[in-house]
Structures are given as structure tokens and as C-alpha cells.
Amino acid sequence: MTSVPKARVVVVTGISRGIGRSICHQLATGYAGPLVLYAASRAGKLPDLDPASVSTTVKIIPLALTITEQASVNALASRIRTEQGCCDVLINNAGVYHYNEVASKDQRLETYNTNFHGTVRHDVVEGQAVRRGWPRMAYFPSKAALNAATRILARDNPDLLINCCCPGWVDTELGGQAGRPPKTPEQGAAIPLRLAFGNIKNINGRYWANDSVSDIGPGKTQPW
Numbered sequence: 510m511t512s513v514p515k516a517r518v519v520v521v522t523g524i525s526r527g528i529g530r531s532i533c534h535q536l537a538t539g540y541a542g543p544l545v546l547y548a549a550s551r552a553g554k555l556p557d558l559d560p561a562s563v564s565t566t567v568k569i570i571p572l573a574l575t576i577t578e579q580a581s582v583n584a585l586a587s588r589i590r591t592e593q594g595c596c597d598v599l600i601n602n603a604g605v606y607h608y609n610e611v612a613s614k615d616q617r618l619e620t621y622n623t624n625f626h627g628t629v630r631h632d633v634v635e636g637q638a639v640r641r642g643w644p645r646m647a648y649f650p651s652k653a654a655l656n657a658a659t660r661i662l663a664r665d666n667p668d669l670l671i672n673c674c675c676p677g678w679v680d681t682e683l684g685g686q687a688g689r690p691p692k693t694p695e696q697g698a699a700i701p702l703r704l705a706f707g708n709i710k711n712i713n714g715r716y717w718a719n720d721s722v723s724d725i726g727p728g729k730t731q732p733w
């Protein structure tokens with residue numbers, strides 16, 4: 510008698526649009542094998558998927574999640590624990606980018622709170638951040654902090670595989686602020702999907718990216 514393989518439990522955040530929506534589409538329509546896909550967005554709605562295109566082995570569950578609110582994150586964790594026991598893969602895609610010359614205090618706070626849970630709040634007093642040496646845009650240091658956190662999380666959780674990536678410059682609401690991005694959302698989903706489901710030979714705690722913005726390859730570990 511063949512046993513039915515256990516479904517993998519996957520959480521993708523920020524699925525309302527852009528790369529997150531594409532990751533969700535690609536998993537829902539192309540994942541081979543049983544999958545329970547928790548599709549998390551602030552609105553808690555499913556992405557606009559043709560039900561006929563969803564693989565018969567994939568079950569999608571919409572979830573409301575605001576990653577800047579601890580109660581919302583706790584509610585998601587406890588729901589997954591109750592319904593599934595654990596989560597196999599988390600693609601933490603939600604993010605913001607205020608493409609301004611100088612971020613306002615609120616934008617700076619939102620960027621750190623969203624992209625990196627606000628560890629530098631003490632330095633974002635109105636008008637002080639740039640004077641104290643933070644770059645004019647808040648986006649880049651918020652993501653650099655995430656690279657550092659990835660190393661530490663991987664070191665402290667040796668049973669988990671934890672990596673972070675830059676998906677490239679991708680034609681989404683976020684990426685389009687800075688010009689005309691060369692990558693489609695489908696191409697932007699490639700590196701996150703590879704890190705979550707590809708054979709990356711247990712490489713852990715690293716930052717992955719392409720060598721240049723015009724490169725649409727599967728990414729590689731980059732010195733950081």
C-alpha cells in the first residue's frame with residue numbers, strides 16, 4: 510500500500526499584488542504534490558485565481574496578516590499551529606519602499622517597521638536620521654538589517670533553513686517607482702521560489718541575488 514505524502518504547509522506574505530501574488534499563482538498552478546498554501550495579505554482575500562487553474566493537490570487558504578502588528582502575527586502563528594502543527598516554508602515577501610529623496614518620519618518608521626520590525630526606532634526622530642548618518646532613503650538600511658538578521662536567525666536555529674534575497678528590480682507597484690524595471694513579477698518570483706523549494710544544498714543564512722539588475726538568472730549567494 511502506498512502512503513499519501515504529507516502536504517507541505519507554506520505561508521506567503523504580501524500576496525495582494527506584485528511578486529507575492531506571482532509566487533502564489535505559480536505555487537497554486539504548478540506545485541507538484543500536496544500543498545496547503547496560506548496566502549496572507551492585509552485584506553485577507555485570495556488572489557484573483559481562476560479556480561480551474563489551481564492544481565488539485567493544492568489547497569489555498571486566505572489569511573489576514575499585517576506584519577507590523579504583533580497581535581496579527583501571533584494570530585497567524587497560533588492558527589497555523591492549531592490547524593497544521595507547524596509551517597514548512599515561510600516566504601516573507603511583504604515589504605514597502607517609499608521612493609523619496611528624503612523619507613519622512615512616518616515613512617521611515619513604516620519602512621523599518623515593515624521591512625525590519627523597527628529596531629532603529631530610537632534614530633528616527635524627525636530630522637535626525639540623516640544627520641546621524643542614516644542614508645537618505647530608509648529602504649536600503651532596512652533591507653541590510655534584514656540580511657544581518659538572516660545570519661543571526663540561521664545561526665540560532667540550526668534545524669531551519671533561513672535565507673534572504675533580492676528578487677532583482679521587478680516591475681511591480683514598488684519596483685516601478687524608480688523607473689522601468691527589467692523583470693516581470695514572474696521572473697521576480699524565481700529566486701524566492703528557488704530558496705523555498707529548489708535544491709540549494711542546505712546553504713543557510715545567506716543573502717542571494719543576481720549579479721546585476723538586467724540578469725534574470727536564478728540568483729546566487731552574494732558577499733555581504
Ligand SMILES: NC(=O)c1ccc[n+]([C@@H]2O[C@H](COP(=O)([O-])OP(=O)(O)OC[C@H]3O[C@@H](n4cnc5c(N)ncnc54)[C@H](OP(=O)(O)O)[C@@H]3O)[C@@H](O)[C@H]2O)c1
Nearest residue numbers: 523525526527528551575576603604678679681682683684
Ligand atoms: N520590485 C522590486 O524591484 C524589488 C526589488 C528588491 C526587493 N523587492 C522586495 O520584494 C518584496 C515584494 O515587492 P513587490 O515589488 O512585489 O512590492 P508590491 O507590489 O508593492 O507588494 C508589496 C506587498 O507587501 C504587502 N505589505 C506591505 N506592507 C505590509 C504590512 N505592514 N503587512 C502586510 N503586508 C504588507 C502589500 O500588501 P497591501 O496590498 O496590503 O499593501 C503587498 O502585497 C518586498 O519585500 C520588496 O522589498 C522588490
